[in-house]
Amino acid sequence: MANPLLGQELLPQFLQIRAEHIEPAVRELLDSSRARLGELAGIAKPTFANVVEPLEELQHRVSRTWSPVSHLNAVLNSDALRAGYNACLPLLSAYHTDLAQSEPLFHAYRTIAEREGSALAPVQRQVIEHAVRDFRLAGVGLPAERKAEFKTAMLELSQLQAKFEENVLDATNGWSWHVTEVGELRGLNDMLIEQARRRAAGQQVSGWTLALDQPTYVAVVTDAESPALRRAFYEAWSTRASDQGPNAGRWDNSAVMEDILRRRHAAAGLLGFRNYAEYALATRMAHSVEEVTGFLHELAGAARAAARKEFAELEDFAGRRLPAWDVGFYAERLQRERYAVSQEELRPYFPLPRVLSGLFEVAQRLFGVRISEAHGAPVWHEDVRFFTITGAGGNPIGSFYLDAYARPHKRSGAWMDECVGRKHLSSGAALPVAYLVCNFLPPGNERPALLTHDDVVTLFHEFGHGLHHLLTRVDYPSIAGINGVAWDAVELPSQFMENYAWHPEVLQRIGGHFISGAPLPADQQARLISTRSFHAGLATMRQLEFALFDFRLHAEYSPQAGGRVLQILREVRSEVAVVPVPEWNRFPNSFGHVFAGGYAAGYYSYKWAEVLAADAFAAFEESGVFDRGTAHRFLDTILSRGGSRDALEAFVEFRGRRPDVRALLKQHGILSSGELAA
Numbered sequence: 001m002a003n004p005l006l007g008q009e010l011l012p013q014f015l016q017i018r019a020e021h022i023e024p025a026v027r028e029l030l031d032s033s034r035a036r037l038g039e040l041a042g043i044a045k046p047t048f049a050n051v052v053e054p055l056e057e058l059q060h061r062v063s064r065t066w067s068p069v070s071h072l073n074a075v076l077n078s079d080a081l082r083a084g085y086n087a088c089l090p091l092l093s094a095y096h097t098d099l100a101q102s103e104p105l106f107h108a109y110r111t112i113a114e115r116e117g118s119a120l121a122p123v124q125r126q127v128i129e130h131a132v133r134d135f136r137l138a139g140v141g142l143p144a145e146r147k148a149e150f151k152t153a154m155l156e157l158s159q160l161q162a163k164f165e166e167n168v169l170d171a172t173n174g175w176s177w178h179v180t181e182v183g184e185l186r187g188l189n190d191m192l193i194e195q196a197r198r199r200a201a202g203q204q205v206s207g208w209t210l211a212l213d214q215p216t217y218v219a220v221v222t223d224a225e226s227p228a229l230r231r232a233f234y235e236a237w238s239t240r241a242s243d244q245g246p247n248a249g250r251w252d253n254s255a256v257m258e259d260i261l262r263r264r265h266a267a268a269g270l271l272g273f274r275n276y277a278e279y280a281l282a283t284r285m286a287h288s289v290e291e292v293t294g295f296l297h298e299l300a301g302a303a304r305a306a307a308r309k310e311f312a313e314l315e316d317f318a319g320r321r322l323p324a325w326d327v328g329f330y331a332e333r334l335q336r337e338r339y340a341v342s343q344e345e346l347r348p349y350f351p352l353p354r355v356l357s358g359l360f361e362v363a364q365r366l367f368g369v370r371i372s373e374a375h376g377a378p379v380w381h382e383d384v385r386f387f388t389i390t391g392a393g394g395n396p397i398g399s400f401y402l403d404a405y406a407r408p409h410k411r412s413g414a415w416m417d418e419c420v421g422r423k424h425l426s427s428g429a430a431l432p433v434a435y436l437v438c439n440f441l442p443p444g445n446e447r448p449a450l451l452t453h454d455d456v457v458t459l460f461h462e463f464g465h466g467l468h469h470l471l472t473r474v475d476y477p478s479i480a481g482i483n484g485v486a487w488d489a490v491e492l493p494s495q496f497m498e499n500y501a502w503h504p505e506v507l508q509r510i511g512g513h514f515i516s517g518a519p520l521p522a523d524q525q526a527r528l529i530s531t532r533s534f535h536a537g538l539a540t541m542r543q544l545e546f547a548l549f550d551f552r553l554h555a556e557y558s559p560q561a562g563g564r565v566l567q568i569l570r571e572v573r574s575e576v577a578v579v580p581v582p583e584w585n586r587f588p589n590s591f592g593h594v595f596a597g598g599y600a601a602g603y604y605s606y607k608w609a610e611v612l613a614a615d616a617f618a619a620f621e622e623s624g625v626f627d628r629g630t631a632h633r634f635l636d637t638i639l640s641r642g643g644s645r646d647a648l649e650a651f652v653e654f655r656g657r658r659p660d661v662r663a664l665l666k667q668h669g670i671l672s673s674g675e676l677a678a
């Protein structure tokens with residue numbers, strides 16, 4: 001039987017894909033791709049048509065084949081899948097490095113730029129410029145020995161990063177909490193308690209078993225009335241994969257982190273950068289280490305006083321000093337008292353089907369696209385749904401999967417990923433396909449999935465990434481959708497979309513009681529909206545703690561002193577932490593964004609892009625949040641352009657000026673309108 005991973009169907013054949021297909025498919029794909037690379041590198045008179053286009057096609061094929069594998073590894077993890085996935089990581093890394101380090105292809109691109117440059121369209125020139133930049137960043141032009149060292153460092157990094165993530169997943173799965181008295185679960189919602197009872201029954205024990213998945217963790221530290229339960233969960237969660245906590249030393253990532261930092265620093269050094277942060281900035285919207293740290297300190301300076309005031313008020317409210325594991329609990333209570341809204345009480349008003357149709361309507365009103373569910377597409381789990389997007393004239397634009405619910409062996413968090421990228425090449429065309437993945441509480445027997453408003457915001461966020469990928473008009477895969485977009489600008493569309501999850505008109509549309517259909521009461525809605533700036537100072541300082549920690553870690557690494565992970569963490573905390581954190585907290589050990597993902601020396605991007613998003617949304621507020629003209633300008637200048645133009649230029653074209661940090665401070669309620677005018 002043919003290997004289902006190698007088919008050229010429009011969508012991956014999820015029903016047929018088995019772990020044993022992975023390695024043979026990847027080997028075959030990479031062999032044929034290498035052969036093709038060899039042919040292309042040998043072309044005597046390289047042109048855009050005979051070298052660049054075929055390379056774009058190759059890139060499309062490789063990511064199209066690998067995408068379902070890495071996706072399944074994340075959402076349906078098993079030993080067999082993990083083994084197949086891991087066996088391919090070094091193969092893929094070696095292939096990408098060979099391609100990225102190809103001297104003949106590098107010279108071919110430069111020749112094409114010289115000979116054809118002026119005759120090419122701007123988007124084609126951008127494809128070449130990106131490629132030439134990336135060749136340099138991959139070590140092209142280095143002496144053979146250094147090039148080999150670079151290649152080794154990259155290969156080891158991809159394995160170490162996978163190991164980091166495995167440790168976190170195992171540590172998360174490797175801890176649970178069993179109670180025999182239901183009173184110990186007081187404060188938790190019925191759905192969670194029911195789930196815990198079923199889990200215990202499944203393990204043939206009496207009582208209730210709580211797992212350490214993200215929704216359970218968040219629910220416990222926010223709602224559980226038992227301080228002992230909150231502390232146990234906080235400790236287990238914040239010491240995952242470390243030398244501390246209930247599973248101390250098991251799945252410990254400490255050495256893995258040190259190895260990752262050492263290799264990143266070495267790789268950057270081989271390319272002539274002083275550190276990994278400088279290397280990372282070579283492809284970012286921000287251009288220097290000072291620009292980033294200056295930006296983070298500016299925000300910290302603006303938010304510190306607000307954060308301290310918020311925490312002092314919270315301790316006043318609690319009537320005592322608060323340890324870290326009690327902060328969420330009292331914050332929730334203070335918020336409830338002040339605004340009389342709670343995330344749990346909002347759930348009945350946000351049934352997923354209604355939220356989805358309201359979200360799709362927002363996309364339709366803004367961008368004129370229509371989204372509808374399509375049945376019959378092969379999916380990896382029965383809960384997964386599939387949707388198509390069409391333009392105003394009914395023309396197909398793309399499609400996406402939604403995998404909404406938490407379940408065992410699915411990575412926690414929420415994300416959007418590329419399933420198929422858009423291409424329009426002489427060798428063929430493809431429409432973009434996306435995965436939207438969330439970890440919401442599943443539906444019950446007689447009720448739909450009910451979301452908290454936090455969940456709603458998450459869904460809008462990921463959908464914003466989805467729109468960036470799906471509404472692209474760029475024909476070349478390397479710079480279409482989210483590809484080739486500067487990392488610090490990539491969160492602009494997602495954070496921009498979050499604004500709609502807070503807008504009164506949208507809340508009216510998506511909020512309706514799942515049984516009675518009654519709308520979210522107006523006063524409750526008004527109070528919910530006013531919660532948006534609740535503890536914005538504390539939240540900002542917490543994000544700045546992560547961002548400064550990550551950035552300094554990569555900017556200050558030295559081979560003599562090593563990563564100094566805990567020392568830098570302490571220094572950053574003494575500068576920006578407002579809530580005291582216990583010495584044994586080891587959040588870096590499960591900080592996947594930075595150690596396993598693409599946010600290394602890039603966590604600041606969240607705040608950076610948040611400023612872009614707040615400032616872009618301010619343009620909508622000035623002209624009406626559903627103003628079609630503004631929406632189309634946003635689509636034309638930013639959303640549809642992928643990596644085909646400089647992120648700052650695109651922003652300036654849309655806004656008529658550079659981004660202004662005050663838009664975000666105003667959105668957070670940290671800066672009043674009076675101060676804004678000053």
Ligand SMILES: [Zn+2]
Nearest residue numbers: 461465491494
């Ligand atoms: Zn995001």
